[in-house]
Amino acid sequence: MPGKVAMTIYPDILGVVNDRCQNKIIITGTNGKTTTNNLLTHILKKEYPSVLSNLRGANMPQGLVSAFLHDRKKEYDWGVFEVDEGSFERVTEHVKPDYVLVTNFFRDQLDRYGEIEKAFQDILEALEPLDTTLILNADDPLVSNFRKLHKKNIYYGVTQNQYSTLQQGIVESRFCPACSSYLDYDYYNYGQLGGYQCPDCGFSNPNHDYQITEIDYQDHQYHYQFKNKDQEVQDITFAYEGIYNAYNCCAALSTALEVGLPLENVARSIEEFEYHLGRMENFQFPEKIVKIALVKNPIGLSETISSISLDERAKSMLFVLNDNPADGKDVSWIWDAEVEKMSNVKNINQIYCSGRRAEDIALRLKYAGVPVELVKVDDNMDSAIGKVLNEDVEIVYILPTYTAVFQGRELVLARLEGSGKKMSHIREYLKNLKLPGR
Amino acid sequence: MELKIYHMYPDLLNLYGDLGNVTSLRQRCQWRGINVEVVSFSMNHEVPLTDGDLFFIGGGSDRGQNIVYSHLLKYTRVMGDLIEDGAPVLAICGGYQLLGEKYIDADGNDVPGLGIFDYHTRSEEGRLIGNIIIENSLKLSPETLVGFENHGGRTYHDHQALGKVIVGYGNNGKDQEEGMIYQNCIGTYLHGPLLPKNPHLADHLILKALERKYDLKELSSLEDRQEYAAHEKVLKLYSP
Numbered sequence: 001m002p003g004k005v006a007m008t009i010y011p012d013i014l015g016v017v018n019d020r021c022q023n024k025i026i027i028t029g030t031n032g033k034t035t036t037n038n039l040l041t042h043i044l045k046k047e048y049p050s051v052l053s054n055l056r057g058a059n060m061p062q063g064l065v066s067a068f069l070h071d072r073k074k075e076y077d078w079g080v081f082e083v084d085e086g087s088f089e090r091v092t093e094h095v096k097p098d099y100v101l102v103t104n105f106f107r108d109q110l111d112r113y114g115e116i117e118k119a120f121q122d123i124l125e126a127l128e129p130l131d132t133t134l135i136l137n138a139d140d141p142l143v144s145n146f147r148k149l150h151k152k153n154i155y156y157g158v159t160q161n162q163y164s165t166l167q168q169g170i171v172e173s174r175f176c177p178a179c180s181s182y183l184d185y186d187y188y189n190y191g192q193l194g195g196y197q198c199p200d201c202g203f204s205n206p207n208h209d210y211q212i213t214e215i216d217y218q219d220h221q222y223h224y225q226f227k228n229k230d231q232e233v234q235d236i237t238f239a240y241e242g243i244y245n246a247y248n249c250c251a252a253l254s255t256a257l258e259v260g261l262p263l264e265n266v267a268r269s270i271e272e273f274e275y276h277l278g279r280m281e282n283f284q285f286p287e288k289i290v291k292i293a294l295v296k297n298p299i300g301l302s303e304t305i306s307s308i309s310l311d312e313r314a315k316s317m318l319f320v321l322n323d324n325p326a327d328g329k330d331v332s333w334i335w336d337a338e339v340e341k342m343s344n345v346k347n348i349n350q351i352y353c354s355g356r357r358a359e360d361i362a363l364r365l366k367y368a369g370v371p372v373e374l375v376k377v378d379d380n381m382d383s384a385i386g387k388v389l390n391e392d393v394e395i396v397y398i399l400p401t402y403t404a405v406f407q408g409r410e411l412v413l414a415r416l417e418g419s420g421k422k423m424s425h426i427r428e429y430l431k432n433l434k435l436p437g438r
Numbered sequence: 439m440e441l442k443i444y445h446m447y448p449d450l451l452n453l454y455g456d457l458g459n460v461t462s463l464r465q466r467c468q469w470r471g472i473n474v475e476v477v478s479f480s481m482n483h484e485v486p487l488t489d490g491d492l493f494f495i496g497g498g499s500d501r502g503q504n505i506v507y508s509h510l511l512k513y514t515r516v517m518g519d520l521i522e523d524g525a526p527v528l529a530i531c532g533g534y535q536l537l538g539e540k541y542i543d544a545d546g547n548d549v550p551g552l553g554i555f556d557y558h559t560r561s562e563e564g565r566l567i568g569n570i571i572i573e574n575s576l577k578l579s580p581e582t583l584v585g586f587e588n589h590g591g592r593t594y595h596d597h598q599a600l601g602k603v604i605v606g607y608g609n610n611g612k613d614q615e616e617g618m619i620y621q622n623c624i625g626t627y628l629h630g631p632l633l634p635k636n637p638h639l640a641d642h643l644i645l646k647a648l649e650r651k652y653d654l655k656e657l658s659s660l661e662d663r664q665e666y667a668a669h670e671k672v673l674k675l676y677s678p
Contacts, residue, residue, distance in 0.1 A: 107453075117501055174449050180505075182482060329568065330586045335458030335631050356675065359668040363634055366664050367461050377667065 003058075003066030014061060014094035017068045021052060021079030024095060025255060026088075028123060029103030029143065030116075031300055032248040033059060033082040035240070035275070036103060039252040041080050043269040047261055048077035059084040061091055085119040089126035100127065101135040101255055103247070105142040106191055106299045107336070116142065120177075124149065135255050137247065138206045139193040145177040147206060156210040156254040158246050160187045160195060163215055168194070178203040190243045191299045210254035212246050217310050224249065226267070228257055234267050240280045241293075241307035244300070281409070283416055290389065290396045290412055294405045295319075296327065298336035301399070305337075308397055309344035316391035317348065319365075320355040320381055320400035320408060327401040331357045339368035349393050351375045354384035355404055385411045439654075440473040441647055444490040447498070447506050448478045451532055454588065456496030458631030459528065462640050463492065470658050472648075481509055487516050491647040492526050495533030497629065503532045507549060510536065518554045526622040526646040530632065534618070534625035535559040535591055544590075555620065557595030565590045569676040570606030570628055572616045575599060578638045584672035585628030585635070593618075593627075600626050605676055622646040635672065637665040 006013050018024070025040065027033050034057040041053040054067040059082045067081075083091045085105075102123070105116045120142055127134070127149055137143045138155035147153055168188035176183050176198035183203075186195035197204035213233075214225040224236045224246060238249050249270060256266045275281050283290040295301040308315075323331050342365065351374050353362040358379040365375050378384040381404060388396050389412070400408045445460050460476060467474045479485060487493075498506065510517075517537075521527055535541050538557040541549040551558075570587045575598060583601060592610035599609070600617025608616030608627065617626035622643070626632065633640040641657050648654035 117499060330454065330588065330630075332455030332458070332586055332630050335455030335461070335634070336452075357668075357671065359664070359671045360635070363664045363668045364458075367458070367465055367634060372664065379671075 002069045003062030003064070006065050006069055007062055012094065013065050013068075014091065017052070017064060017079065018095045020068075020074065021076045021095075023077065023259070024079040024097045025081070025099045025101060025259075026092065026095065026097040027080070027082045027101045027103065027251075028085055028088050029101075029137070030085065030106040030119075031297065032103040032244060032251065033057075033084075035245065035248040036101065036251045037080060037082040038275065039248060039270065039273055040255055042273050043252060043256045043261065043266055044078050044080065044259075046265065046269050050076045051078045051080060052076040053080040054082060057082065060087045064091065064095070085123060088123050092126050092130060096130065097132050099133050099135055099255060099258070100130070101251055102137060102143045102146060103251060104137055104140045104191070104193060106297055107333070120145070127151070133258070135251070135258065136206075137193070137251065138208050139189060139195070139247075141177050141183060141192060141196050141203070144206055145203075148178075153206070154209050154254060154258055155206045156250045157205065157208045158189050158193075158212045158215070158243070158250060159208070161189075161213070161215045163243055164189050164194065168192070176201060176203050190247070190303055193247070210250060210257065212250045215243070215246055220311065222246065226250070226253060228263055232263065234263055236267050237271050239273075239282075240275065241310075242280075242303050243306075244303050245280070283412055285389070285416060285419055288389075288394055288396060290398065290416075292398045292400065292405065292409055292412065294402065295399045296402050298333050298338075301334065301337035301339070302341060304399060305339065305341045305345065309341060309346070311395065312346050313394040314347045314349060314392075315345075315395045315397060316350045316352070316388050316393045317397045317399065318352040318354060318384055318388040319358075319361045320384070320398070320404040321353070321357040321361040322355045322401045322403045323357050324403045326403050331360050334361055334364045339364050339370075342368055342370050348374060349391050350388070352384045352388050353377045354379055354381045355401065358384075381408060382411055385415070389415055439471075439648065439652060440475070441467055441491040441644070441651070442489060443474060443476045443492045443494065444487060445476055445478050446493060446495040446510075446533070447480050447502075448496075449480050450502035450506050451496040451498040453497045453499065454531070454586070454629040455631035456494075456530060456629065459496070459530070459633040459640075460494055462631070462633035462637070463494070463644060466637065466640055466660065467644060469660055472644075481505070487513060487520065490520070490525065491651055492643060493517075493520070493528070495527070495529040495536065497531030497533060503536070504549070506532075507536065507541075507551065510552060511550075514552045514554065517552060521554060521621055521623045524621050524646070524650050526643045526650075527624065528632075528643060529623070529625045530629055531587075531589055531627055534627065535593060537623070537625055538593065538595070541591060555595065555597065555618070555625075557593055557597065557618070559591040559593045561590050562592050566592075566607035566611050566627075568606055569672060570608070570616070571604045571673065571676060572601035572606070572608065572628070573604055574601040574639070576619065576639075576642060578642055580638065580666075580669070582669070582673060583628060583632070583636050583639060584669055584676075585626075585630035585632050587627040587629070589627050593625075600624055605678060622650075634665065635668045637662045 188194035599615035
């Protein structure tokens, strides 16, 4: 990786990145960093000529440096960087952000980071000396606890809506981050994100500066009602599934408005946004749609299954579970996900399980109550993709872990190209076919 | 037939797929027509433990474990009597450490455990992380148990071990031993989670519970193709 080499030769290269960006935003947290980064960069690029960003999700120091080396301009209007929780301190030693956006804290790759309380503490300590505005997810008690730093805080969130629930299986933080009492919840939107208050010390959601107040799902698209600080309401259509994407969208919108962009422009940018990185990316095949959605931790997998359950089309699915170091060597996280929600997914033709730990995800599905005859194991991803794409269905969902997402995407693209060629081949053949004269 | 499974502190000790162990026990009973009630025992839900047939204690974050340590102390006698009486207990990672005398943290401070067993756990530098394969000493077939371990603490004891380490670290990374068995109480560092991929161990615990309650000597067998496929895959990928 060029970033790694450059950092060895010139350790302060992050300082150069810092100096060349007039304004900087750092996005951190467990889930939604890459989506929010891509969305925000897309919005900023509509308004500013030069924006530097690490869009591919390489979010450790060398990833930022690689993005810079690839682009290497004298000056940038904006630097927008997603930074891994574990690298936050090492990055902010050199890159001084004007804004720090924190999405959420979920358990993710505990074999690497230990505990989420530690991730919080590390970021807190790194934030302390920074002169920066915090853009915080008000609905995550762990994130909103950064209020105790008394920086300039901007809060975003999603109010109770038709997809909110009163019960939640995975809650990372049942305990008040301020006083350790049991938190009371009025509703949950996703994981521990929701409306909370502490009966003992009064710790509760700070008021939202920016918020999504209603969510509707129609024609395979999400429709949001977004309110800015002046309570002006804007309808926004977003093509990407899940309540987690409502939070990502709200995070990007809030940040864009906070830096002074007009609401209508931002809303339009969001509606035009197209994702190309295997994170709810769509591929249109002649006969079907293929969607790839990265799943890498319990909450992400649970939420992805929930959003698939809204899609009534005939479907087949492919899970790809790897245990390479970048995925986390420990696959036990699939047991922390609410795979039981598969019982809400309608019209499933076939489920394939692949990857190095294909048998583990197949077993998880069995214990979640998925009929074993629906599940087929093929630990070779290439042939598993071939099989799932051959299914006679309207839509194929592919849910790969991190190291499978790029490879899986290439394999799907290769087949898409193949099918295109086959189509043009058939057209060519038909053109040359000498039909009997009439 | 009916079994009452106590899931101890599911809100505080539920790391690394611990819930999968409870899911495995429940499903494997239900598939055999045995009714199961899973009771969550926690700080805001204290119930007498004496009517429990099977107990599961998982692992937690340092903060979670500290809260549990002080809370569970008043149940030391009850838990000790149950174990002495042959009630099956599966304690993983933090839960395993908790049953011992004390945990000596990184600063050298003693955190008292329940003291049901006389062993101790010491925090030492570096975490022991990775896939683990052991040969079980319960004479269960297959001989192997597979899982994943992730612990900073090293446990030292003279009790019977759950097994011999083939791949991985085990109790302390030194003596090639993993876990502990006393009566039907099992302490271990294997998660992964442990029971779904080791159905022979899950059935061992269920049978011991049924033996104690109904004097049952044998369990009907289940179709375990998927379970052993996942077990075999770990052996295939990580055997020496």
